[in-house]
Amino acid sequence: MRKIFRYILAFAIMGAVAGLQGCEDYFDKEDNPNLVPNPPLPTLLTTTTHKTGINSYLVSNITSYFVQYLASPSAGGSSDTYQITDYTGTWDALYWAMADIYDMRQLAIEQGATEYVGVANVLMAYHLSLVNDMWGDAPYSEAFANITLTPAFDDEANLYDVTTQLLDEAIVELQKPESTVRLIATSDVIHEGNVANWVKTAYALKARQLNKLSGTSFYNPQAVLEAVDNSYTSNADNAEMGVFQTRNPWAAVALSNAGNLLGGWLSEQLIQHLDGTSYGVFDPRLEQITDPTVNGDFVGTPNGTGNVGPANNTVKDENYISRNSPLTGDESPLIIVSYPEVKLIEAEAAFRAGQLDRAFEAYREAIRASMELLEVAQADADAYLSSSAVAQSASELTLDRIFQEKYVVTYLNPEAWNDARRYDYQYANFTLPAGAALPTFIRRVAYPSGEASKNPNTPDVTDLSLPLWWDQ
Amino acid sequence: MRNSFTLLVLLLMCCWVPALAQENTVSGRVTGADEGMPLPGVSVTVKGTTIGTTTDADGRFTLNVPSDESILEFRFLGYRIQEVRVGNQRQVNVVMATDTQQLDEVVVTALGITREKKALGYAAQEVRTEELVQNRQPNVLNAMQGKVAGVTISSTGGAPGQGANIQIRGINSIDPNRPNQPLFVIDGIQVNNSTSTFGEGAELRGMSNRLADLNPDDIESINILRGGAATALYGLRGANGVVVITTKSGQKGEMRVNFTSTAGWEEVNKFPKIQDTYTQGYTGEYDPTSFWPSWGPTWQEARQIDPTHPEGIYNHFEDAYETGNQFRNTLTFSGGTDAITFSSSLSRLDHEGVLPFTDYQNTSARLNTEVKLSEKFSTGGNFNYIRSGGKRYNADRFNEMLSYWSPRWDVRDYVKPDGTMQSYGNDNPIYAASTNQFEDDVSRFIGGLNFSYKPLSWLDFNYRIGLDTYTDDRTRTAPGPRNVPDERLLDENGQGFVHEYTTKFRSINSTFIASLNKSFGDQFNATVRVGHELYDEYIKSFGVQGEELSVFDFFKLSNARFLSSSENESEYRLMGIFGEASFDYGDFLFLTLTGRNDITSSLAKAKRSFFYPSASISYIASEHLELPEFINQTKVRLSYAQIGKDASPYSISSGYAPYTSLPTGYTGATRAALLGNRELKPEFTNTYEAGLEMSFLDNRIGFDFTYYYSLSKDQILNIDVASTTGYVRAAINAGKMRNKGVEIVLNATPVRTTNFNWDTKLIFSANRNKILSLPEGLEEVTYASQFGYVGSTVTMKLIEGQPYGNIYGSHWQRYYGPGEEEDPLFIDESRPIVIGANGFPVRAPLSSQKLLGNSQPDWIGGFTNTFTYKGLSLTALLDARVGLEKYNQMDNFFAAFGIAEYTEDRNQTRVFDGVLSDGTPNTKEVWLGQGVGPDGVDYGNGYYRNHYRGVSENFVEDASWVRLRSLTLRYSLPQQWFDSIFIRNAALSFTGNNLWLSTDYKGFDPETSFSPSGSNVDGFSGFTYPAVRSYLFTLNIGL
CATH class of the missing domain: 2.60.40.4130 (Immunoglobulin-like)
Known part of the structure; x- marks a missing residue:
């Protein structure tokens, strides 16, 4: 018995001594086993392209209330009624995505992977525009680079310039022939590794950026048209992201709503825009966007008012985001920028440049392509195209008509709010929401508390009717 | 032989x-x-x-x-x-009679070294089994509440098995993610007391701190080592203090059996006050399907419109909570011979909480044994197996849903016959608790072996090896839609899910000590100890989340349409080499010097090894000098210690974590949340401590006074950073923090007669913290924030010159005349509030965030009185925590939704007290209600929604409290009853916990906390699991 314990003691002491001797390796636990120190570029490509799609949804889930695509089922919804609302979650998602994009860009530059540099530039430009168009001034030059823990806020107009510059660089980088690492189709969840489409997307975003200046003295419609020329030629080129863990996030909203977890209610403004109330002609795209109510008709919900009844809010007597729509089905991709939108940019720029024929052609093509994207039956599409809701000749074309169509084309896209602000919300029958917290339409959102509480450089913006620099 | x-x-x-x-x-x-x-x-x-x-x-x-x-x-x-x-x-x-004022006592100090109390040059306070089990708390930490000076123990809530938080001498660490919890050592083995929040939403589910596994009935004594000198030998893991627990050991003699059974019930000890006038709807208009629970008309008016409206409205908060109950049985066996002694126990706890569908079970088995193989060699083992866990619910969500629930409807009518949610529209919290479940199942083994060899009278060797290992399985489930007509889905149940999580924890702790003892003459004694200690910890967690169930209530991963995974792994190693030299002269002067060198795996190679010393002196004046007769003992203590501290594992590394939002078939990497810092160096805390212990009048009165001062510099912390940095947190060595304070223990026996004794004990402690400096370039460090409506979000941040625990937020604008400068940090409450032209008080711009309170108490106290008359004893423990504030998020929601009692005045007019922007008094009368007031003005959403709810100042409240923590009446049945039967002794007792609470706080009991146990964020107490008042009966029989 004693012997056994003696052995145990001896072993234990030996163990302790061995612990002492081998200590150098024994204590080498510097690298976190849960992390990858140097990820391959394709894994970052998947992350960044996926986040880009998701972020377009996150932003749109805010702006769609401002442009009255959506309305809260209850009265006084905070986004509906322009209240100061804390969008920390969206802000954080945008910046964490930009950090990944930034890292992908740095790694790609180190490795000479020009295609990845180009894609990173496009994605960064897109994110920057989302941030810039919601908040105005925002961190960029000191952000995500590990220079400071409290990045400075860059001027909104400078950020605009950076965005355009990033796109120009992207176009150059993407067209360099010798990328050391090639885009991989299965890792690129936006363009499946198609470099040519990335170039077109860079131009599409550039066209958007340039066209956004329509209200400023910097506006150059010719430059817009040049960008459009190099951009999409069909819906097949669209920048869209359709890879989801479960389902398209709008479809998830629709699914919850079906289970009476209310959300995704379509605004009265949108329904009346499409059902003939505002423009006299029933737009067949409405039936591809939503399902008829239990009563077989189309009823929207006024912003700020909530469920108007008469039945209670679980009776499906109004319209919602639909899982049957080609835009918001379980597997529908999130559209970042589309061919019909580019065509309407072209129509607007051409119109403003006085090239009415070109404007008219682009306008008609945009409507046709939009019908195609929404899988509208050819006969219905043709009927609409020949109806009084659509300009039938170049002379009938007006900016109002272009904005009228663009409102439909950018359904659930963040770009809609930029257009609404440029257009001063002059859509037919567009009114302030009931109980609006502002005397005028909303022009920006307040900085999120998440940033303000950790970064003392955050500006204190409380007046949401203050326009951004391009929105004068 | x-x-x-x-x-x-x-x-x-x-x-x-x-x-x-x-x-x-x-x-x-x-x-x-x-x-x-x-x-x-x-x-x-x-x-x-x-x-x-x-x-x-x-x-x-x-x-x-x-x-x-x-x-x-x-x-x-x-x-x-x-x-x-x-x-x-x-x-x-x-x-x-018991005596807590004995200098001749032997106490267990660092590393299991037993020393005479008089030789200690630092404060040490022991809690013995009798004191500990008196209030029959299932969680050992709660059982210590109010009994030890310098120790703040808070139950984070009243859920069965819910974690408790312990803080010794204030917050020493700035990092909220770096627990400030002391080290726990049971029978010489370092054991884990973390509160794991692994698993989606676990941080709000009131998870147990791992020490809750321990059966309080197993404990013989707990010694709390508070200062640096006391914990020096434990090294950096003891930097926040050490709680040394000794479990019961056997005595030689025939086998004894002891049976203890406790049963009782509990109820919520404090409910918030809510209005009982207004019913469902908005702007005073009745709507029985409205989202708005109480902005409608009065219930009498509603009944005119809707005859089905009940007479009055429900008190949904009181209705939603039930009476809980608990039942614990412990059976112990002990005995032994000269060579072997043993003590073993079996125990089972069943506990059902006041929040419906929450419970906790704990089954524990223990064996302690000592074997004396010879005069020179002895060995022993301690083994404890525990299985614990239960159903946890998210009290934060529960109370939030309750706030949205309209009291026009009975919240207890929560389920339809077909099993789906019964609701007029909003989520029913009881239905949520019944379906959205999170259950943990912990299987744990703590075992240790010790060997002691004493080859010579002046030399002995001691070796101990211990293992603490557990598996923590967690299952999170919710049913999917049943697809029956008119089904209402619960938000958080989604399309149904099943999540399976497992954490494996293993720590090995080995300690070797050699002691040499030598006397020089008859006055001088010296003891030298040298030793080696190793701590090796491995944690691996992984989980699989299955979403969208095909069969709505078949909770198997294979029944889920989408699977995703989460995993985490961590290894940590620490080695210390230490020495201690203690000298005593003439039995009245004791000097102890220690030194320890730690090598840690969590810092980079160049910074990994570091040394720190301590010194302490004890002088027993009463043994040395002739003192007046009425003084029995006088002892003076002085100590200095330095303690190093390392970083959390992997704070030095950055990298890319798996991007987990992708479906199967895609992989991605994303920047890790933490910006690691290879330059991190150990932080050091220097502590100075002085103490005086005296007892008088035949030891009937005594006190122990301690003053301490500690300074921590180069603190290692992971601060929350703005997302614009691309990170969530960053590791930094940041600045200096100081703690200083006093601790007083007073003991007295006002009455001591043969049959009647009155013993009293008072503890008092006060800690003052100050942040002396922050890292360069940072004006403030935000470490926590909690949501409040429209600008009333509060943040807890560190600002130079200010103490830890400060809560900042928005405030009413005070009037400053021309040329008067406004302090950017402090509210001047003597100034009038500025009233706007619309007649309502004006909120200062949100960019002005001022100090609204501090979550650390000015002082804490415990006052225990025990009256003993023959076999009958009555013990009352008054516990106080005074001078602290907390943010009451629940009240913020109560204001927003018209639930708070004070919103009863909504249909009144008022002239707000204050001045206009030009300094003249306000005279404008305004209506507080919604919509168009009697004066024809449209007041929109009304005062409470437009103004009141958006000002943090209204919701940071005084959270001081005084409570009757416990009252115990115990009767030991007369011994002579048992002389001739097999029962040796028996006792009956009744315990009431939290029978009385005095506080101005408007919410639930302000001791509860939003943050899980182990967190340093204690400033938020809103939607918490409410604390309970319990009534317990205990029977104890010895055979």
């Missing part, structure tokens, strides 16, 4: 002794005054001689005394020494 011989000799002696000395034999029995239980192992000696014995397991002794004049002296640890003149008695029965 030699063992058998020793045994034989002993046996012979036992028979021999009575035969030798029949004439002068005295026998008797020793019992404890506190519980009336027999005391085994009491030393009984004839004063002035070497004649002596110890009592057996039954408390009995037999002793041969030289003469009738002999005086018997009874000594037992923790009891007052008692002397009895034998006279002509042959039967001497003694009742020994």
Whole structure:
């Protein structure tokens, strides 16, 4: 018995001594086993392209209330009624995505992977525009680079310039022939590794950026048209992201709503825009966007008012985001920028440049392509195209008509709010929401508390009717 | 062979002794005054001689005394020494009274080293089993509340098994993610007391701190080492203090069996006050399907419109909570021979909470054994197996849903016959609790072996190896849609899910100590110890989340349409080499010096090894100087210690984590949340401590006073950073923090007679914290924030010159005349509030965030009184925490949704007290309600929604409290009842916990916290699991 314990003691002491001797390796636990120190570029490509799609949804889930695509089922919804609302979650998602994009860009530059540099530039430009168009001034030059823990806020107009510059660089980088690492189709969840489409997307975003200046003295419609020329030629080129863990996030909203977890209610403004109330002609795209109510008709919900009844809010007597729509089905991709939108940019720029024929052609093509994207039956599409809701000749074309169509084309896209602000919300029958917290339409959102509480450089913006620099 | 011989000799002696000395034999029995239980192992000696014995397991002794004049002296640890003149008695029965003021006591100090209390140059306070089990708290930490100076223990909520938080001498670490919890050591083994929040949403589910696994009935004593000098030998893991727990060991003698059974019930001890006038709807318009629970008309008006409206409205908060109950049984066996002693226990706890569908079970088995192989060599083992866990619910969500629930409807009517949610529209919290479940199942083993070898009288070696290992399985489930007509889905149940999580934890702890003891002359003694310690920890967690169930209630991963995974792994290693030299001179002067060098795996190679020393002196003036007679003891203590501290594992590395938002078939990497820092260096805390202990009047009054001062510099913390950095947190070495404070323990026995004793103990402690400097370039460090409506979000941040725990937020604008400068940090409450032209008070711009309160108490106190009359004892513990504030998020929601009692005035007009922007008094009368007021003005959403709810100042409240923490009445059945039956002793007791609470706080009991136990964020107490008042009955039988 004693012997056994003696052995145990001896072993234990030996163990302790061995612990002492081998200590150098024994204590080498510097690298976190849960992390990858140097990820391959394709894994970052998947992350960044996926986040880009998701972020377009996150932003749109805010702006769609401002442009009255959506309305809260209850009265006084905070986004509906322009209240100061804390969008920390969206802000954080945008910046964490930009950090990944930034890292992908740095790694790609180190490795000479020009295609990845180009894609990173496009994605960064897109994110920057989302941030810039919601908040105005925002961190960029000191952000995500590990220079400071409290990045400075860059001027909104400078950020605009950076965005355009990033796109120009992207176009150059993407067209360099010798990328050391090639885009991989299965890792690129936006363009499946198609470099040519990335170039077109860079131009599409550039066209958007340039066209956004329509209200400023910097506006150059010719430059817009040049960008459009190099951009999409069909819906097949669209920048869209359709890879989801479960389902398209709008479809998830629709699914919850079906289970009476209310959300995704379509605004009265949108329904009346499409059902003939505002423009006299029933737009067949409405039936591809939503399902008829239990009563077989189309009823929207006024912003700020909530469920108007008469039945209670679980009776499906109004319209919602639909899982049957080609835009918001379980597997529908999130559209970042589309061919019909580019065509309407072209129509607007051409119109403003006085090239009415070109404007008219682009306008008609945009409507046709939009019908195609929404899988509208050819006969219905043709009927609409020949109806009084659509300009039938170049002379009938007006900016109002272009904005009228663009409102439909950018359904659930963040770009809609930029257009609404440029257009001063002059859509037919567009009114302030009931109980609006502002005397005028909303022009920006307040900085999120998440940033303000950790970064003392955050500006204190409380007046949401203050326009951004391009929105004068 | 030699063992058998020793045994034989002993046996012979036992028979021999009575035969030798029949004439002068005295026998008797020793019992404890506190519980009336027999005391085994009491030393009984004839004063002035070497004649002596110890009592057996039954408390009995037999002793041969030289003469009738002999005086018997009874000594037992923790009891007052008692002397009895034998006279002509042959039967001497003694009742020994407990004594908490004994300098001759031996206490367990660092690394299991036992030392005389008088030799300690630092504060140490012990809690013994009697004190500990008195309030029958299932969680050991809660059982210590109000009993130890310098220690703040908060139950984070009243859920069964819910974690408790312990803080020793304030917050030493700025990092909220770096627990400020002390190190826990059970029988020499470092054990884990983390609160794991692994698993989606676990941080709000009131998870247990791992020490809750321990059965309080198993504990013999707890010694709390507070200062740096006390914990120096434990190294950096003891930097926040050490709680040394010793479990019960066996006594030689026949086997004893003890059975303890506790049963009782509990209820919420404090509900918020809510309005009972207004019903569902908005702007005073009744709507029985409205989202708005109480902005409608009065219920009387609603009944005119809707005859089905009940008479009155429900108190949904009181309705939603139930009466909980608990039941614990513990069976212990102990006994032994000269060579082997053992103590074992089996226990089972079943606990159902006040929030419906929450419960907790704990089954524990323990074996402690000591084997004496020879005079030189002994060994022992401690083994504890525990299975624990239960159903947890998210109290934050529960109370939030309750706030949205309209009291026009009965919240208890939560389920339809087809099993789906019963609701008029909003989510029903009880339905949520019944379906959205999170259950943990922990299987844990704590075991240790120790070996002690004493080859020479002045030399001994001690080695101990311990293992703490557990598996924590968690299952999170919710049913999917049943697809029946008119089904309402619960938000958080989604399309149904099943998540399975597992954490494996393993820590090995090895300690070797060699001690040399040498006397020089008869005045000078020296002890030198050298040792080596190793701590090796491995944690691996992984989980699979299955979303969208095909069969709505079949909770198997294979039944889920989408699967995703999460995993985490961590290894940590720490080695210390240490030495201690202690010298004592003349039994009145004691000096102890220590040094320890740690090598940690969590810092980079160049910074990994570091040394720190300590020194302490104890001077027993009463042994050295002639002091007046009424002074029994006087001891002065002084100590200095430095303690190093390392970083959390992997704080030095950055990298890319898996991007998990992709479906199967895609992989991605994303920047890790933490910006690691290779330059991190150890942080050091220097502590100075001075103390004075005195006792007077035959030890009937005594005090122990301690002052300490500690300065931590280069603190390692992971601060929350703005997302624009691309990170969530960053690791930095940041600045300096100071803590200083006093601790006072007062003991007194105002009445001491044969049959009646009154003992009283008062503890008081106060800590003052100050952030002396922050890292360069940072003006403030935000470490926590909690949501409040429209600008009332509060943040907790560190600002130079300010203490830890400050809560900042928005505030009403005060009037400053021309040329008067406004302080950017402090609200000047003497100034009038500025009233706008619309007649309502003006909120200062949100960019102005001012100090609204501090979550650290100015002082804490505990006051225990015990009255003992024969076998009856009554103990009352008053506990106080004073001078702290907390943010009441619940009240913020109550204001927003018209639930708070004070919103009853919504249909009144008021002239707000204050001045207009030009300084003239406000005279404008305004209506507080919604919509168009009696004056024809449209007030929109009304005062409470437009103004009141958006100002943090309204919701940061005084969270001070005084409570009757526990009241225990105990009756030990008279001993003579059991003389002839197999029962040795029995006692009955009643315990009431939280019977009385006094606080101005508007929410639930402000001791509860939003943050899980182990968090340093204690400033938020809104939607918490409410604390409970419990009534418990206990039966204790000894066989």
